[in-house]
Amino acid sequence: xxxxxxxxxxxxxxxxxxxxxxxxxxxxxxxxxxxxxxxxxxxxxxxxxxxxxxxxxxxxxxxxxxxxxxxxxxxxxxxxxxxxxxxxxxxxxxxxxxxxxxxxxxxxxxxxxxxxxxxxxxxxxxxxxxxxxxxxxxxxxxxxxxxxxxxxxxxxxxxxxxxxxxxxxxxxxxxxxxxxxxxxxxxxxxxxxxxxxxxxxxxxxxxxxxxxxxxxxxxxxxxxxxxxxxxxxxxxxxxxxxxxxxxxxxxxxxxxxxxxxxxxxxxxxxxxxxxxxxxxxxxxxxxxxxxxxxxxxxxxxxxxxxxxxxxxxxxxxxxxxxxxxxxxxxxxxxxxxxxxxxxxxxxxxxxxxxxxxxxxxxx
Numbered sequence: 312x313x314x315x316x317x318x319x320x321x322x323x324x325x326x327x328x329x330x331x332x333x334x335x336x337x338x339x340x341x342x343x344x345x346x347x348x349x350x351x352x353x354x355x356x357x358x359x360x361x362x363x364x365x366x367x368x369x370x371x372x373x374x375x376x377x378x379x380x381x382x383x384x385x386x387x388x389x390x391x392x393x394x395x396x397x398x399x400x401x402x403x404x405x406x407x408x409x410x411x412x413x414x415x416x417x418x419x420x421x422x423x424x425x426x427x428x429x430x431x432x433x434x435x436x437x438x439x440x441x442x443x444x445x446x447x448x449x450x451x452x453x454x455x456x457x458x459x460x461x462x463x464x465x466x467x468x469x470x471x472x473x474x475x476x477x478x479x480x481x482x483x484x485x486x487x488x489x490x491x492x493x494x495x496x497x498x499x500x501x502x503x504x505x506x507x508x509x510x511x512x513x514x515x516x517x518x519x520x521x522x523x524x525x526x527x528x529x530x531x532x533x534x535x536x537x538x539x540x541x542x543x544x545x546x547x548x549x550x551x552x553x554x555x556x557x558x559x560x561x562x563x564x565x566x567x568x569x570x571x572x573x574x575x576x577x578x579x580x581x582x583x584x585x586x587x588x589x590x591x592x593x594x595x596x597x598x599x600x601x602x603x604x605x606x607x608x609x610x611x612x613x614x615x616x617x618x619x620x621x622x623x624x625x626x627x628x629x630x631x632x633x634x635x636x637x638x639x640x641x642x643x644x645x646x647x648x649x650x651x652x653x654x655x656x657x658x659x660x661x662x663x664x665x666x667x668x669x670x671x672x673x674x
Contacts, residue, residue, distance in 0.1 A: 312332055312333055312335075312336045313332070313336055313340070314330050314331060314332035314333075314336040314337045314339070314340035315329075315330070315331040315332055316328065316329070316330055316340055316344055317329040317331075317669070319669070319671055320671065322453060322652055322659045322661075322671070323639070323652045323653050323654045323655070323656055323657065323658060323659040324654040324655030324656040325451065325452050325453045325467070325639060325652065325654045325655075326452040326453065327452065327453040327454070327455070327669075327671075328344060328452070328453075328454050328455070329454070329455040329457065329669035330344075330454065330455065330456055330457065331457040331458075331669075332457075332458070332459065333458070333459045334389075334393065334396075334458050334459070334460075334461075335396055337456055337457075337458050338393045338396035338397050338400065339396050339397075339399060339400040340400060341396075341397055341400060341454065341456075341474075342396065342397040342398060342399060342400025342401035342402075342403075343400035343401065344400075345401065345470045346400065346401040346402055348450060348470045349401040349403060349470045349471045350401070350402070350403070352447075352450060352469075352470055352471055353403060353407060353411075353471065355446070358444070358446055359411075359414070359444055359447075360407075360410075360411050360471065363410050363411060363414050364407065364410055366410075366417065367410060372417055372418070375417050375418075375497060375499055376409070376410065376413060376417060378499040378500075379413055379416055379417070379497065379499055379501070379502075379503060379530045380409050380413075380503075382499065382500050382501060382502055382530070383502040383503045383506050383530075386502050386527065387502050387506045387507070387509075387510050387527070389510070389513075390473065390475075390506040390509045390510050391506065393473060393509070394408055394409065394412060394473050394506075397471075397473070401471075403471075408471060409503075411471050411472065412471075412472055412473055412476075412503060412505045412506075413503045413505075413530070413531075415491050415494070415504055415531040415532065415533075416494075416497050416501075416503050416504055416529070416530035416531035417497060417530075417531070418494075418495060418496075418497065419493055419494075419495050419583070420491060420493070420531070422442065422443055422444070422491055422569075422635065423442040423443075423490075423491065423568065423569045423589075423592070423593065423596070423630065423635050424439065424440060424441060424442045424477075424488070424489065424490045424491060424568070424569065425439070425440040425442070425490070425566070425567070425568050425596060425597075425600055425623060425628055426438065426439050426440075426488040426490055426534070426536040426547075426566070426567045426568075427564055427565070427566050427567075427600065427604055427614075427619045427622060427623065428488070428536045428537075428538055428545040428546075428547065428560045428564065428565055429545060429560050429563070429564035429565070429613070429614055429619075430538070430543060430544045430545040430559070430560050430561050431560075431561065431562065431563065431564070431612075431613045431614075432611075432613065433543040433646070434613070434615070434644075434646045434647075435538050435539070435540055435543060435544065435545055435644075435645040435646050436538070436545075436614070436615065436616050436619055436642065436643065436644050436645065436646075437486045437487075437488055437536055437538035437545060437642070437643050437645070438488070438616070438619035438620060438622070438623050438640070438641070438642035438643070439477070439478040439488035439489075439536070439623075439640070439641050439642075440623045440628065440629070440630075440637050440639075440640050441467050441477045441478055441637070441638045441639045441640070441641070442630050442635055442636060442637050442638065443469070443635075443636060443638055444633070444634060444635075444636065445632070445633045445634070445636035446633075447469060447636075447638060448636060448638050448655065450469060450470055451467060451468065451469055451638045451639060451654075452467075452468055452470075453465060453466070453467060453468065453652075454466055454468045454474060455667075455668070455669030456474060457668065457669055461513050462481040462482040462483040462485075462512075462513070462514075462515060462667075463481065463482045463667055463668050463669065464479055464480065464481040464482070464512055464667060465479070465480050465666050465667050465668075465669060466478070466479045467479075467638075467639050467641060472505065473505045473506065473509050474509070475489075475505050475506070475508040475509035475512055476489050476504070476505045476508055476533075477489060478639075478641045479508075479512050480641075480643055480650065480663060480666060480667045481512055481667055482664075482667045482668060483514065483515050483516060483517075483520075484516075484517070484539065484540035484541045484645065485512070485514075485516075485517055485520055485537065485538065485539055485540070486537075486538040486540075486643040486645060487508065487511070487512055487520075487535065487536065487537055487538075488536035489508055489533050489534070489535060489536070490533065490534040490536070490567050490568060490569055491532070491533065491534075491569050492532035492533060492534050492549060492551055492569060492570060492571050492574075493532060493551075493569070493570065493571070493576075493581070493583050493589070493590070494529075494530075494531045494532040494551050494552045494580065494581060495580055495581065495582065495583065496552070496579070496580035496581075497530040497531050497552055497580075498528055498529070498530050498552040498553045498580075499530060500528070500553075501527075501528035501529050501530035501531075501552065501553050502527055502528065502529060502530060503529075503530055503531075504529040504530065504531045504532065504533045504550070507523065507524065507527045507529050507533070507550065508533060508535065510523050510527065511523040511524050511527075511535065511537075516541065517537065517539030517541065517542050517544070518542075520537060520539075521537060521546060521548065524537070524548045524550055524555075525548065525550075525555055525557070527550075528550065528552070528553030528555075529550045529551065529552065529553065530552065531551075531552070532549070532550065532551035532552060532571070532581075533549075533550055533551075534547060534548070534549050534567045535547070535548045535549075535550065536565075536567060538643065538645050539645075540645035540646065543646075544559065544560075544561060545559070545560040545561075545565075546558070546559055546560065547560065547565050547567055547573070548573075549571060549572070549573045549574045551571060551574045551576075551581055552580055552581065554574045554575075554578065554581070555574070556573035556574045557573060558573055564604050564613075564614050564619075566597055566600045566601045566604055567597070568593040568594075568596045568597040568600065569589065569592075569593040569596075570583070570590055570593045570594060570597075592635070595627065596627060596628055596630075598627075599625060599626070599627030599628050600622055600623070600625070600627075600628045603621065603622035603623075603625035603627075603628060604618065604619070604622045606622075607619070607621050607622050615644075616642050616643075616644035616647065616649065616651065619642050620640065620642045620651055620653070620658070623640050623642070624640060624653070638654065639652065639653065639654040640652070640653045640654075640658075641653075643663055644663070645663065648662055648663045648664050649661070649662065649663055649674060650662070650663040650666045659673065660673065660674045661673050661674055662674060
C-alpha cells in the first residue's frame with residue numbers, strides 16, 4: 312500500500328505535511344518525503360548529528376549504544392520498526408538514525424525546552440517551548456500521522472527523529488510536552504526515551520499513556536508533561552534512567568525546564584555539578600517562567616491559555632542563543648478545543664480537534 316501525503320498551508324512559519332495509511336507505508340513515506348532534508352541535516356559538518364556520530368568511535372559509547380538499541384528493540388518493537396522504516400524511506404543507514412535519536416540516552420546532553428501545564432478547576436491547558444540549536448530553525452516542521460488503528464497525532468518534528476520528542480497532540484484527547492533532563496550514566500537495560508514517548512503517544516486513553524511512562528524505563532531522561540482532556544487532568548512525570556516520580560497540576564500550574572525536580576537529581580548517575588552551565592541556565596529559565604506564569608494569573612489565581620503563551624514567550628524564557636533557540640511555541644487549551652502555534656511568523660490559532668487530524672480550522 313502507499314500512504315496518502317498531503318501538504319497543508321504553512322502555519323506560523325512551520326511547513327505542515329499529513330501522512331495517512333498503514334504504519335509501514337506512513338513511515339516509509341515520512342522518510343521518503345523528507346529524504347533530501349534528512350540527508351542535509353546528517354551531512355552538516357561540526358553540527359549536532361555529525362558530532363553524535365563521532366561519539367561511537369569510543370568503545371564505551373559504542374557498547375552503550377548497542378545495549379540500548381537491543382533493549383529498546385526488545386521492549387518496544389513497534390516503535391523501533393517505525394524508526395527503521397523512516398531510515399529506509401530516507402535512504403539512510405538505520406544505525407545513523409539510532410545515534411541521532413539516542414542523543415540523550417548515551418550520556419549528558421545539554422539541550423532544552425520549557426513546559427507549563429495546569430488542570431485547575433478542570434480547565435486543562437498545556438504549553439510547550441521547543442528549544443534546540445538555532446541552525447535547526449529552518450528544518451523543524453509540523454507533521455500529522457494518521458495511522459490505521461492508532462489515534463491520529465500532530466507533532467512538532469525534527470527530520471530524522473522519531474516523531475515523539477517535542478510537542479504532540481493526539482485524537483485520544485491527549486497532549487504531550489517533552490523536556491530533556493540530564494542523565495550522566497544511562498540505564499542500558501532501559502529504552503530510548505523517544506521510543507518510550509512514542510509508545511505513550513500511541514495509547515487510546517490517558518491512563519494507558521501514563522502507565523507506559525511510569526512502567527517503561529528510559530535509558531536517559533525526559534520530563535513527560537501529559538494533559539488529558541477526557542479525565543480533566545494534567546500531570547508531570549519524570550523518568551530518568553528508570554527512576555520515576557510525578558506530580559499533578561490540579562491545584563496549581565506546574566512549570567518545568569531541563570533539570571530534575573521530582574526525581575532526586577543527586578543520585579548516582581543523575582547528579583550534575585552545581586557549576587554546570589546548562590543546569591544554571593535551566594534553573595534561571597524556570598525561575599523566569601514561574602514568575603511570568605504568576606504574573607499572568609487571573610483574579611481567581613488560575614492561568615489561562617493566553618497567559619501560558621505570554622509566559623512562554625517572556626524574556627528569560629524565550630531563547631535566542633545559537634546553541635539554545637526557541638524554534639516554536641505551542642499552547643493547547645484542551646477544554647476550549649483550541650491550539651495556538653507560534654514559530655518564525657505570527658501566532659496561529661485553530662481548532663485542536665481538527666489540528667490532531669491534520670485539518671486546518673483556523674479560529
